[in-house]
Structures are given as C-alpha cells and as structure tokens.
Amino acid sequence: MTVYARRKENPAGARTNRAALIGIGSMGLGMAMSLRRAGFEVAGFDVDAAAVARLVDEGGRGAASPAEAAEGADVVVSVVVNAAQTEAILFGANGVAETMAEGAVFVSSATIDPDVVRRLATPLEATGRLYLDAPISGGSVRAAEGALTVLASGSPAAFARARPALDAIATNVYELGDEPGVGAAFKMINQLLAGVHIAAASEAIAFAARQGLDIRKVYEVITASAGNSWMFENRVPHVLDGDYTPRSAVDIFVKDLGIIQDMARSAKFPVPVAAAALQMFLATSAAGMGRDDDASVARLYAKITGTELPPPANLTKPA
Structure with missing residues (x-):
C-alpha cells in the first residue's frame, strides 16, 4: 500500500x-x-x-x-x-x-x-x-x-x-x-464502522434525552471521554441544532449496509452489529426520513419512545 x-x-x-x-x-x-x-x-x-x-x-x-x-x-x-x-x-x-x-x-x-x-x-x-x-x-x-x-x-x-x-x-x-475492486472493499469496511457509529451515537443521545439529561452537556462530556467517536462528535450537533439538512442521507446507509450484508452472506461471515444498524436506518427511511441527514436515526428513537429532542428547524413536515 x-x-x-x-x-x-x-x-x-x-x-x-x-x-x-x-x-x-x-x-x-x-x-x-x-x-x-x-x-x-x-x-x-x-x-x-x-x-x-x-x-x-x-x-x-x-x-x-x-x-x-x-x-x-x-x-x-x-x-x-x-x-x-x-x-x-x-x-x-x-x-x-x-x-x-x-x-x-x-x-x-x-x-x-x-x-x-x-x-x-x-x-x-x-x-x-x-x-x-x-x-x-x-x-x-x-x-x-x-x-x-x-x-x-x-x-x-x-x-x-x-x-x-x-x-x-x-x-x-x-x-x-x-486492480479495481480493492478500493471498494476498503470503503465497505469504512462504511460498516461509520454506519454502526452513527446508529450508536443516535441511540445514545436519544437515550440521554429520555433520561432527562441536558443533551448539550452530554455532548460536551462524551466528546472528552472514551465513548466518543468521530461520528458522535460530527453528527450529534445536527441533533442538538435540529438541523437535518442532508450532508449524508439516511438512504445512503440503507444502501451501503445492505451491500455489506450481501458481501457477508456471500462470504458466510456474521455481521450482527452491522445488521442491527441497518435495521435502524431502514426503519428511519420507512418513517419518511430517508432523504434527511443520517443523524435522523436519533429522531426515529425519539418518535418510537415518545422522547423529546430539539425540533427539526429546517423541515416542512417534522417527523
């Protein structure tokens, strides 16, 4: 390399x-x-x-x-x-x-x-x-x-x-x-991690809100702690600001994690964590947020649990 x-x-x-x-x-x-x-x-x-x-x-x-x-x-x-x-x-x-x-x-x-x-x-x-x-x-x-x-x-x-x-x-x-194909395989490893990290970050910040915590303070603490990830640090501000302008859309990860599932099935290799993340992206897309920012997975958690997050500031029909 x-x-x-x-x-x-x-x-x-x-x-x-x-x-x-x-x-x-x-x-x-x-x-x-x-x-x-x-x-x-x-x-x-x-x-x-x-x-x-x-x-x-x-x-x-x-x-x-x-x-x-x-x-x-x-x-x-x-x-x-x-x-x-x-x-x-x-x-x-x-x-x-x-x-x-x-x-x-x-x-x-x-x-x-x-x-x-x-x-x-x-x-x-x-x-x-x-x-x-x-x-x-x-x-x-x-x-x-x-x-x-x-x-x-x-x-x-x-x-x-x-x-x-x-x-x-x-x-x-x-x-x-x-030869072509090797770069794509490397990108899929990146996308597996990125999708899992976005789903985990969304779950964590919505769960924090459910616990009645100040989610801005949660962001401050976690980004200085071992539980931080690049995706937590990058995506959670979208949730805090209610800004779901699609820098990277939910449906991108529906596609990419779906490809990873197909590759894993072909290789007879289990990817249960990626599979769980895919289900959250699929559910978010099915709820009408497929074209919104991928941080919208947090909105899905909020929707199905009755948890309050900052309202979307840039959508005509908040989900």
Missing part, C-alpha cells in the same frame, strides 16, 4: 488538462472547484440543471449529457451514488465510454460492491480506456478544500493518468491494489 500527499499548487506553466465531472452535488461541485484551481478545464453534467448552472458560475462548462462532458477528456470523475448510475454513465445512452480520449481514465467514487466494480472495469478497459476504483471520504467541506481522502485501486497506468486529478481533489490518496 502506498500513501502520498498531494502537491499543494500546480507548477507555473503546467499544461491545462481536460477533466469531466459527472454528478455535481455538494461533493461533486467541490471536487470540480478543486480541479479548476489546479488548472483543469472542467466540463460537467448532472441531471439537475441547477447543479450544472452552479458549475458554470464557478467557471466550469456545462454539458447536456455525460458523453458530451467526457468528449476528449483525459480524466472523467464520476461522483454518483450507486452501481446502476455508474453503469449508465459508462455504457448507457450518452455514456462516456465512447467519448473519453483514448487512454483516458474513469475515476469512480461511488460506494459499490467490489464484484460490481470488477464487472464494470473489464469492458471499459477492453476499449483502451482505464478504470480507477476510487471511493472517497471527507464530506462536502473537504471536497471544496481539495482535502478528500481517496481509497483507490487500479493499474499503475490508471494511477499515473489520474494522479494530477487526485492531487487536486485529495490530501491523501491510498494506493491499495493494482
């Missing part, structure tokens, strides 16, 4: 590379801005026309389809949610596989099953293009700062072609293997 830190600035006089960015949500827009700062010409596509307009406002070029965005690009960065979207971007109508430059690299950041990654990579690489399996971690703020972490695997040629773009979007890039 190799880890490298990005170069902070593009050298003066460096050539301008052509990049395409498919999926211009909060993460994708931040990544596009980072690519622009590094000297890339960025063309982007999103199904949401307003997202494309935001890219144009930041100096990028809007495109009417993935194929148009990828035309002649050296690197195509895909920032979508799942395997079906990734496959459609590659091989569907107006897909990028035929318009990418010969020898260009497709950088896939979606969190998907490692076996599916390999299934997608094989036909793309048969066309003379490259596939880098590159799930990301860090959130929208770090995306805008060019400070993501990338868990990547692929051929040496794919890494070499993608390196300028990786330097632009990330401070740490883990080179985890020489």
Whole structure:
C-alpha cells in the first residue's frame, strides 16, 4: 500500500488538462472547484440543471449529457451514488465510454460492491480506456478544500493518468491494489464502522434525552471521554441544532449496509452489529426520513419512545 500527499499548487506553466465531472452535488461541485484551481478545464453534467448552472458560475462548462462532458477528456470523475448510475454513465445512452480520449481514465467514487466494480472495469478497459476504483471520504467541506481522502485501486497506468486529478481533489490518496475492486472493499469496511457509529451515537443521545439529561452537556462530556467517536462528535450537533439538512442521507446507509450484508452472506461471515444498524436506518427511511441527514436515526428513537429532542428547524413536515 502506498500513501502520498498531494502537491499543494500546480507548477507555473503546467499544461491545462481536460477533466469531466459527472454528478455535481455538494461533493461533486467541490471536487470540480478543486480541479479548476489546479488548472483543469472542467466540463460537467448532472441531471439537475441547477447543479450544472452552479458549475458554470464557478467557471466550469456545462454539458447536456455525460458523453458530451467526457468528449476528449483525459480524466472523467464520476461522483454518483450507486452501481446502476455508474453503469449508465459508462455504457448507457450518452455514456462516456465512447467519448473519453483514448487512454483516458474513469475515476469512480461511488460506494459499490467490489464484484460490481470488477464487472464494470473489464469492458471499459477492453476499449483502451482505464478504470480507477476510487471511493472517497471527507464530506462536502473537504471536497471544496481539495482535502478528500481517496481509497483507490487500479493499474499503475490508471494511477499515473489520474494522479494530477487526485492531487487536486485529495490530501491523501491510498494506493491499495493494482486492480479495481480493492478500493471498494476498503470503503465497505469504512462504511460498516461509520454506519454502526452513527446508529450508536443516535441511540445514545436519544437515550440521554429520555433520561432527562441536558443533551448539550452530554455532548460536551462524551466528546472528552472514551465513548466518543468521530461520528458522535460530527453528527450529534445536527441533533442538538435540529438541523437535518442532508450532508449524508439516511438512504445512503440503507444502501451501503445492505451491500455489506450481501458481501457477508456471500462470504458466510456474521455481521450482527452491522445488521442491527441497518435495521435502524431502514426503519428511519420507512418513517419518511430517508432523504434527511443520517443523524435522523436519533429522531426515529425519539418518535418510537415518545422522547423529546430539539425540533427539526429546517423541515416542512417534522417527523
């Protein structure tokens, strides 16, 4: 495994590379801005026309389809949610596989099953293009700062072609293997822990409220104690402020923990803690909060137990 830190600035006089960015949500827009700062010409596509307009406002070029965005690009960065979207971007109508430059690299950041990654990579690489399996971690703020972490695997040629773009979007890039799929497997371990930690943090803060404790004081004490986790420290403030703006939605973990269940079943490996967390995310989604912030698991606990939490401040129909 190799880890490298990005170069902070593009050298003066460096050539301008052509990049395409498919999926211009909060993460994708931040990544596009980072690519622009590094000297890339960025063309982007999103199904949401307003997202494309935001890219144009930041100096990028809007495109009417993935194929148009990828035309002649050296690197195509895909920032979508799942395997079906990734496959459609590659091989569907107006897909990028035929318009990418010969020898260009497709950088896939979606969190998907490692076996599916390999299934997608094989036909793309048969066309003379490259596939880098590159799930990301860090959130929208770090995306805008060019400070993501990338868990990547692929051929040496794919890494070499993608390196300028990786330097632009990330401070740490883990080179985890020489074929696609390894990065996805690493990301699943991260998602198992992240999902369990969010569910546990939600359970703990709702239970504290049920006990009549000052939950702001609970947050202060736990973040200075052994029971703290990154997810407790990051997500509980959403509960305290009643702010369920979806930085990461409940349904993301329904998907990711579901993939982990499938992988574990295939490997005949028990994951009972992850399974319990999945049930809480599923129940939260079923209660109408699937598109809300994943800290909404705490709202589910409150709802089913009659516990009072700070009311949602940014929802038209509080759950």
